[in-house]
Amino acid sequence: MDVKAVEQKWQARWEKSKLNQFDKKATSKPKHYVLEMFSYPSGAKLHVGHWYNYGPTDSYARFKRMQGYNVFQPMGFDAFGLPAENYAIKTGVHPKDSTEKNIETMEAQLKAMGAMFDWSAEIKTCEEEYYKWTQWMFLALYKKGLAYRKEAPVNWCPSCQTVLANEQVEGGVCERCGTQVTRKNLTQWFFKITDYAEELLKGLDELDWPEKTKNMQRNWISKSTGCEIEFECENGEKIRVFTTRCDTVFGVSYVVLAPEHPLALSLTTAEHIEEVKKYIEYAAKANEIDRLSSTREKTGVFTGSYCTNPVNGKKIPIYLADYVLASYGTGAVMAVPAHDERDYAFASKYQLPIVKVIESQNGDTKLPYCEDGIVVSSIDFDGLVGEEARNAVASHLAKIGKGGKKVNYRLRDWLVSRQRYWGAPIPVIHCPKCGAVPVPEADLPVKLPYDVEFKPNGSSPLANHEKFMHTTCPVCGGEAQRDPDTLDTFVCSSWYYLRYADPHNAAAPFSKEKVNKLLPVDTYVGGAEHACMHLLYARFLTKALRDMGYLDFNEPFLRLVHQGVILGPDGNRMSKSHGNVVSPDEYVEKYGSDAFRLYLMFGFSYTEGGPWNDDGMKAISKFLDRVEKTVLKIKEYKTENGSLYGANEKALDYARNYAISKVARDMETFSFNTAIARMMELLNAIGKYDAFAEKNTSFLKDTVKDFVLLLAPCAPHICEELWEILGEKNSVFLQNFPKENPDALVLDEKEYAVQMNSKIVCKAMLPANGSQDEIQSLALALPEVQERMEGKSLKKCIVVTGRLVNLIVG
RNA sequence: GCGGACGUGGCGGAAUUGGCAGACGCGUCGGACUUAGAAUCCGAUGGGAAACCUUGCAAGUUCAAAUCUUGUCGUCCGCACCA
16 A cells, blocks of 8 residues: 555545534534644654654544544644744744744644644634733733732743743753742732632542642642741731641740741841841842752841740740741741751751650650640640640630631742743733733734844843833823733643634634533643643633633543653653654654554553654554455455354454454543554454355455454544445544444353462363352363362352352362 | 652563453564565464462462552652741
């Protein structure tokens, strides 16, 4: 078969007949929205990772289609972003030009893959008709009070020359370029994702997502239930601390503020001011180096002030220390050295009192003792344990007006402004009189100008574009400046799956009706690296849009699958420096798109991935050759012996229906490797039956047809061709996926493993549905059993119907 | 440090969820067809001469463990002073 010609033939036919498009009219079929994470138009060509994401998932989509679903599978490009801009800085090619060119080549390649993408719904996030609505999203959130601007210590990547969201910092390092991130106090735009912390956490329980991913999100949101306690200072200021261990409040020996705490300076006495200022400076610098290590030696400084422990009136010194984070809880903690390792280390170093107020229930209390235990030396609360003690203390604090129960989350608000060029401009105007004013919706989009000097200089490239920056205030009409920042590209990708439902709507981001009909996404497939970024942001935006009345569902992605990673043949991650990059093109050229896709499905467990192997590629190609040969041979047979149905036919019928039932199950669970293994078995069974001199050829032909239908989602071009060769007129993808005939799967006898005292003695054909007694007596009658029964008697017999019988003798 | 996942032939990987470990395929070996090779087809293939031994290692529960429990080693990932 001329694979190339066959691929082109069918791709052209599919396009002409609009076979790949979602049927907007069909109402009787249930919809199924299959989505692959859209790609960033980098470099020029699709890499193995793209094929591995899109190929098998497309086979899943085709499978669902043949099962009778109205499948929607769109594709688009996440086109804004840093790489294009960095490339521009290096080469001088404008990001818009390089991006558009890259998209063009990638479109052609994606089409050559033969996936049933509905290109009529294509999205490119860098186009005005799309980013207009990204800006609209920003304004909608702003109006709802979910977008705000504030000065805060933020993450700054010195290499990318922009601020980053918390989620984009991995271990203190920029997620993109690996540069150490520094901290800066800057005024930036944030989305109030924290308003949804609880729902984002709870919603995970309902989702059909990998547990690991759900746990990563849980971990990232990190809910902690505790208590806020107010310590009043001598000068009347009040310090609120957050603690999960209010049962230790009688053991507080000092209070610590983060160096950035707003009260840090006002609480410092004249005597200590020099030292404190020096420490704050030191801490700011230390922040930049590493405040990451928990093994780092604790440092701090005394402010000279004292506050009062609300439960016992004790006078308590106030310290500053950088082991307390300004951004979590209240930025202040009560230190209980006896029952917290960090406080213990600090107190030991600065010779602060260590007061034991918890005792281990088994009597052995070695400090610092950080487990739950019996409260001691705490007046009314003595004798209470753990949660019980915490409840009692919390309600006491509430009663005296000094605090009470409080829930905290580790999740921070999403910082969305970026000091870069290639993104959607933030639709805000800064007026000297009116402050930050949103751009009226009618004026959207705020167009990204083309002629911009985008060499980074620490400020936003747009800031230097006079024409862009200069504008008038929509409120007062006076002279004003545009916001020079652009939106994080994760904002663009946090709603694209909604736009696909209504991609050409010029009046709104999408119609509520269309989105409610097509969403949520039923099956979403993409890399695991987005667990705490894209996948979290998209959930947030969906919930926010729901609360604003734009849609009626709670979660965007009902089911999530992560594909694994294909490594180089040497087992390392593919990279140019390793010299182990496998380029799909050569293989597609040599073996065809179907063979390449099929190898990716068969050679790995889909969610695991693994090292590339050339021999496996050849093996799959051989399998496809055998398929073709078999079909060509059997198609020539005259249909005869239609009523012949003996043991051989029964065996082939079993193989056929066994394959049908297993393939359907395995395709559903993305177990593509085993699905294809079952098809190989069926092909072997077909070959075996074909070797018989006397055979029922019309039955054989039907079986071969079923085989082609089973394989069609995985090898779409070749199976279309074979389907046509078999004399069929309509596309194989308009056929129903075969359904198994349960009768054919019923066997009279099955091979049982016969065990005596749990050791296998022999194997025997016994009634498939025999009763306990029946199987037992048949087993006992077996010669191999009789032999070993001499002088022994049966104590017990275990029968697993259809599989095994275990005779316990003694 | 905390949390999670994983560990099965020479290799990629299966195992109806506690029921014959090693499906399917690669590789290897043998054979057929060939002057020969390539391709193709057929057969064998966890180890061991055998009793038997085998799912990282060591215990345990069970009639029965790759699967459950505990400990231990190793690999990978996530979080990292979160009070």
